[in-house]
Amino acid sequence: MSEAAQTLEGWYALHDFRAIDWQAWREADDDVRAHALDELSGFLREWAQTEENKQGSTAVYSIVGQKADFVFMHLRETLEELNDMETAFNKTLFAGFTKPAYSYVSVVELSNYMGGSGDPMENPEVVARLKPILPKASHICFYPMNKRREGSDNWYMLGMEERRAMMRSHGMIGRKYAGKVKQIITGSVGFDNWEWGVTLFADDPLQFKKLVYEMRFDEVSARYGDFGDFYVGNLLDESKFAAMLKL
Numbered sequence: 001m002s003e004a005a006q007t008l009e010g011w012y013a014l015h016d017f018r019a020i021d022w023q024a025w026r027e028a029d030d031d032v033r034a035h036a037l038d039e040l041s042g043f044l045r046e047w048a049q050t051e052e053n054k055q056g057s058t059a060v061y062s063i064v065g066q067k068a069d070f071v072f073m074h075l076r077e078t079l080e081e082l083n084d085m086e087t088a089f090n091k092t093l094f095a096g097f098t099k100p101a102y103s104y105v106s107v108v109e110l111s112n113y114m115g116g117s118g119d120p121m122e123n124p125e126v127v128a129r130l131k132p133i134l135p136k137a138s139h140i141c142f143y144p145m146n147k148r149r150e151g152s153d154n155w156y157m158l159g160m161e162e163r164r165a166m167m168r169s170h171g172m173i174g175r176k177y178a179g180k181v182k183q184i185i186t187g188s189v190g191f192d193n194w195e196w197g198v199t200l201f202a203d204d205p206l207q208f209k210k211l212v213y214e215m216r217f218d219e220v221s222a223r224y225g226d227f228g229d230f231y232v233g234n235l236l237d238e239s240k241f242a243a244m245l246k247l
């Protein structure tokens with residue numbers, strides 16, 4: 001049996017993709033819409049406060065294309081907290097004007113492929129990566145992925161050193177995008193239908209295309225990467241959200 005990589009886990013993640021029921025929104029009375037917007041603003045502020053208190057983080061983006069209209073990406077200490085916020089939001093008037101489009105449950109993960117020495121949890125940089133404040137970059141890109149397990153292309157049958165060498169090469173490509181793309185890798189084995197969620201943040205959306213394309217030529221992606229649907233979107237704040245919903 002090959003040696004499993006050791007992983008460190010941080011905050012739990014929920015990517016909550018929703019579509020807006022535009023017909024219901026259009027048909028609602030002005031005061032109902034106003035109340036729904038107030039509730040939405042209340043939640044956005046509450047989530048910002050949680051972030052301020054370093055008890056979690058939330059990113060809010062619109063989604064371009066027909067897969068969804070917006071996404072809330074929440075990071076919290078426990079699955080219970082994620083569930084509670086999801087349920088609290090679902091009880092709002094505004095949530096009644098949305099339909100579920102897709103969701104993804106995972107946990108922020110670091111592996112020991114690049115392992116340093118000493119107790120990693122004593123390293124503030126590691127802790128900051130496990131419990132990250134999500135960047136407020138102009139754009140988000142999310143997709144789930146697996147490492148392939150097919151015939152002779154089986155990631156899970158490779159030895160640790162071989163995997164480590166490939167992850168090193170992966171990391172070298174990623175490093176070229178330092179300052180342009182920030183990645184949050186969340187593990188989802190046992191939690192959701194794919195093995196990892198990849199969430200990228202950038203001010204220039206073309207950097208997503210360039211990074212993902214360059215990685216396609218790297219062995220770990222070229223030979224062992226299988227990918228789900230891609231979601232790409234634009235940063236929303238309270239006023240942009242209100243503008244998006246204005247009729």
Ligand code: VOV
Pocket residue numbers: 005109110111112113114145147167170171173174175177181182183185196198200211212215216221225
């Ligand atoms: C933005 C740049 C960037 C950088 C710097 C970077 C670096 C690194 C390092 C150093 C490591 C290993 C240690 C750790 O931190 O876990 C990883 C780990 C991982 N990555 Fe990565 N990755 C990036 C970006 C990046 C992208 C764009 C993708 C999607 C791949 C693609 O083809 O679309 C990805 C995937 C992953 C995954 C799924 C893992 C876990 C794999 C596992 O088997 O455990 N990643 N990644």
